[in-house]
Amino acid sequence: MIYPPTQRPPPMSLTTRFSFSKRPYDSPRWVPFPTNVMFRHFEIVNVFDSVAGNITGVSDLYRMKMSAHYSDLVVVRGCPEFGQEWIQLLGDLYGKPIFPVGQLPTSEYEIGDENPAWRTTKEWLDKQPKDSVVYVAFGSEAKPSQNELTEIALGLEKSELPFFGVFRTRRGPSDPDPIELPEGFEERTKGRGVVWTTWAPRLKILGHESVGGFLTHCGCSSLVEAIQNEKALVLLTFLSDQGINARVLEEKKMGYSIRRNELDGSFRRDAVAESLKLVVVGEEGKIVGSVYRETIREIKDKNKNAF
Structure with missing residues (x-):
């Protein structure tokens, strides 16, 4: 129309x-x-x-x-x-x-089930309880600053939640400002979390039943794939239109934004941990997360051809 x-x-x-x-x-x-x-x-x-x-x-x-x-x-x-x-x-x-023209959802998985990268990822996800894992990914264009990456990582660590984190420390070989995870982070979270620094099959990960929440930059394709799979959203914007996307999700009760400084956008590890736990775990988290998932499910069902 x-x-x-x-x-x-x-x-x-x-x-x-x-x-x-x-x-x-x-x-x-x-x-x-x-x-x-x-x-x-x-x-x-x-x-x-x-x-x-x-x-x-x-x-x-x-x-x-x-x-x-x-x-x-x-x-x-x-x-x-x-x-x-x-x-x-x-x-x-x-x-x-x-x-x-609709939300242009991804119609096919990027890789097959026998792909080595997915097989390794799936083996780890299969061992985790349902709706317990936080999936972290910020797309191909958004790159946090060094301080932002540090706070995100330490917030994940403080949350004590299992996570699969796709951390692109540079946007390509010509990126002059690579960033690094905090010293000792991978060792301290070994077993509880997976650190991935290359491309990951986002749609397959979001489709796994162990994933209970998605920490996202609010890029359009990421959001559409999350809605396809009815995942609760924790929002952390970095670029241009992502802020408007986040406000729409907040207004429709489909996602929860990490608390930030209004002037410079800075945030602390405590806010990251609190937001993740609110949406994914605990009695209150079960209520909040279920509300977001139910809202997403209702919107998805109203227009099956769009998602």
Whole structure:
């Protein structure tokens, strides 16, 4: 179904330099429904990187703006059941029809069951109790800082939960700033946790019954695969649109964000451990985790073709 715009031209608040919000964390007045979906201070600072020009002299934001301006319709990765009000608003802002094509879920596993890497991973997961393991992965683009990686690792250690952690210490051979896990971390968590530093079969891991929670950066593909497998989500954003993804999940009670400093985004190992235990273990954790999983299951069931 194509969603035509209900108003033209776009609201004046999009074309002026003035803010129509009374407080920093209010949503703009041109959002015609109540919502908490908005960037936090430390997230919007990261977005400025896409506003600045690059070596070509043209910013990513300008490219996106002009592409939308000269298009006849806008195709989005999304589905009405997950955010019809936002799809309609996007059409109003662009003044163009919006065509949601679903969440584009992964339809096949990346590797077969006989792949050596998966066989080793599966053997370890098979030994863990159901819904007990924390899966940690931050995608191919997001790389924590050295301090962030240290706090994540020590938070995992402090949680005392079994975990499978995919820690990419560099984004490729040309990455000039590799990061390292805390000294002694692997030895102290040996047996309870698995440290993986190369590519891992995310969809297969998320599909295993021992995985009870997913510590994620809120990348779109990661979230879609987690929803496919009905996993409770612990949220830790790093790049541009990930903050908005996290707010949507929070608002729909599908995920829980790690507590952070609002200005610089810093977080402590205690907050990591507390968040993981809240969602995955303990009496309260069973309630919270089950609420998230049930909400995810309901949204998934409402639109089976989208996920």
